[in-house]
Amino acid sequence: MSGNTVTHEVTSTSRTAATTGPAPFSQSRAARELGLKRSEFDLAVHLGHIRTRPAEAGGGRQVDRAEVERLRGQEGFPEALRKRVATVGTREGSAIMEVTAARFTRLARLGLLVPVTVHLNRYRTVVWRYLADELAEFAADAKHAQLLNRPLPETLRGQLDTGLDLRPQNWRGRHLGFLLSQAGDPWERAGVVASLLDPVRISEIVKDPYERAHLSRLRPPPPAHGTPGSPAAHLTERITTAQDPDEIDLLRADLARAVREARTHCPASRPASRHPDPRPHPDPRPHPDSHRHADSHPHPARRRRPPALGHCERLQPAATSRLSRGLLGRLFRGTT
Template sequence: MSGNTATHEVTPTARTAATRGRAPFSQSRAARELGLKRSEFDLAVHLGHIRTRPAEAGGGRHVDRAEVERLRGQEGFPEMLRQRVATVGTREGSAIMEVAAARFTRLARLGLLVPVTFHLNRYRAVVWRYLADELVEFAADAKNAPLLNRPLPETLRSQLDTGLDLRPRNWRGRHLGFLLRQAADPWEGAGVVASLLDPVQISEIVTDPYERSHLSRFRPPPPVHGAPGSPAAHLTERITTAQEPDEIDLLRRDLARAVREARAHRPAPRPASRHPDPHPGQDPHRQPGAHPHSVRHRRPPAPRHCDRPRPSENPRPSENPRRSHGLLSRLLRRAT
């Protein structure tokens, strides 16, 4: 299928001398230069028909002027490029395959025809669209003739009777492949996988809040259909989010592996401490240059001795030297 075509990056060596050094085109400008609608341009990028590269200053992807000139120089431009990205709905698709519209829908519900895009009509009904080239290829394959011209096998009819409809799941798988081929960073690839899971599933896999916050920066936004919170937006969310248990389990394993790889490539940023310790783990009483195990606890300083006698150490009145000296003088005078 053409949906598996890889998207290649344009390196500086691939640019021609005439276009080297000239600013690349934005995607909107490149679409106008190629005569494509924006939806056609986006599909051409997803299918690998138009090569893009990350913008040097961030904020999306750009298209080198050399790439635009390469496409313009191809034979049959621009009709051939438009034909590669031409999509059809059920009515046009059934006409291409020469089958009834009801059989076309059954084949699509069984997963034999994979939609490439979708939109909601004014009645909020899902309108699936398919690559016209792929339908031509399917109808031309002799192995598919019984599916087109004969009654469907009983096994397939029983699956349809149970309500099987693989169109949303097949679209998610194809859309995931489109986005992964453009992911230029492991965190971006993890964000692509996370975009198909609901927030509860993501929080169970990525338990670190800083990693979840970093991962959310790389989650591509889902297709926009209707105002936020509207019935159309809820329907779009259901289509773009994994529903079946086995599909959820597969994506959970893929997300866990993708986050491990992204973490090994570059850890998620974390806020810096407001008051970082210049010497973490160091004893604040440790002397500079001293080994941590050689630090001794200081004893509190001994009280200083005061030369002034305490009140309890004053001499008794009988031991007063001045009073003793006066008594001795009186005795000597009496003796004489």
């Protein structure tokens, strides 16, 4: 997600003419109308603070004007909305919780603090960011006083000594929830789950090459990373791909279940079938001049046909939410 404010407007006169009411805003325009940076807007959408819907012509999502007006009418707008999506790093987060940066990092590695975004800085260092409101709530809870002010229990120290770091896994679980909230049908949901697994594990679950190709087309793009094959790209891939055996097993089981549901809902697209031509066949003897055009006019049966694309009905958001709750509850570890 980019932290730069977008300075150009995207409009669609054809969409305006095709609708009876005011045209919805593009996401860039909605961010400007709400006074948010694009990174703040994207996070607000992911957290469910801003409702979006698929664009009528495809190719992204839009925000209804009524939704923008709803947010503008909320008490404390726009400062209250910005506060809900404010993120901090380790230094600012430790100041909010009034602990040392080392203690903050230990709590995050134990999974007690869940990052909401991740990126690589120019030194290829992983930078985790957390919701400021969540950190304040954690620190204000009396149940956490021992974790903040006293030596950590021996069991937790032992886990840290083994190298435990649940930040990547908990971020993946949170990111998965973001993606599933916008999945429109079972195949899209399966593509979201597949995006957290490496290709070898996907092929073990999904044997059909056409189904794997369909999932590949539906996989959401990974967070921004460096040039393919670069150290930054490899590091980003490691963060966004499940590593823990338990996490992998959960995702494998959910992918298998999601693909079964998707097959029932709508089969994956396959190459168009070649039906026999009902017209009379010409004389099988070659025409004297046929060799002149053999290369420029290949036989129709040898031409590669484009895939036959089917249409699947999109699920309602509530249905997609019900499908995702079970997996998300199992993926988060160490959180309170």
